[in-house]
Amino acid sequence: MEEKMKNKISTPRYQQIAIEIATRIASEEYRIGEKIYARSNIAGQYGVSPETARRAISVLCDLNIVSSEKGSGVTIKSHKNAVNFIKQHSKRKTIDTIKENILDSIDRQQKEMDTLNRHLSDLIIASEHFRSMNPFMPFEVRITSKCIYLNKTISEIQFWQNTGATVLAIQRNDMMIKSPGPYAILLENDILYFLSQDDNSKQVKDFLYPLTEE
Structure with a gap:
């Protein structure tokens, strides 16, 4: 004042x-x-x-x-x-x-x-x-054009092996894809919901965006 x-x-x-x-x-x-x-x-x-x-x-x-x-x-x-x-x-x-x-x-x-x-x-x-x-509250991360694994499947990028995280669902526009499976493709503007073994989302974000911030 x-x-x-x-x-x-x-x-x-x-x-x-x-x-x-x-x-x-x-x-x-x-x-x-x-x-x-x-x-x-x-x-x-x-x-x-x-x-x-x-x-x-x-x-x-x-x-x-x-x-x-x-x-x-x-x-x-x-x-x-x-x-x-x-x-x-x-x-x-x-x-x-x-x-x-x-x-x-x-x-x-x-x-x-x-x-x-x-x-x-x-x-x-x-x-x-x-x-x-x-502890079962999922993390989320948006897939943008900067993601190095854009248009690749969860299996192709060995998501679980590289991050230790499990994908629970993918939000795509107005549709929620639950338990998408290993052949789900990561598309731009998708939102990934996942559980991490160490209760931390950093490893997943660093994996998807290793060279730049999301």
């Missing part, structure tokens, strides 16, 4: 004050040449420090919206420049809003990924626990 707050995009208080004053100038609430509050009055009006008020006036001075001379207050110089400042701020605010929305989306996705990872960990632990209680 703290990290998210750091990523939040906010407008500094002095700039907020500068925008508020510029808005009043842009609406021609003040005439060109008219004097408005001194810095101390601005600080009191907006409930900020004199330094914050000074920075707000400096922004307006830099943009030639007002002029400020010590002892003579703040003088209105340009309605047009005030309008341009408000327009630029509006565009900037839109960009900042988009950035903030992106940061919020990233934060939500990160939380969703953390939740997913926890669920996956729970699933792995539960599966291992279930397998330990049920």
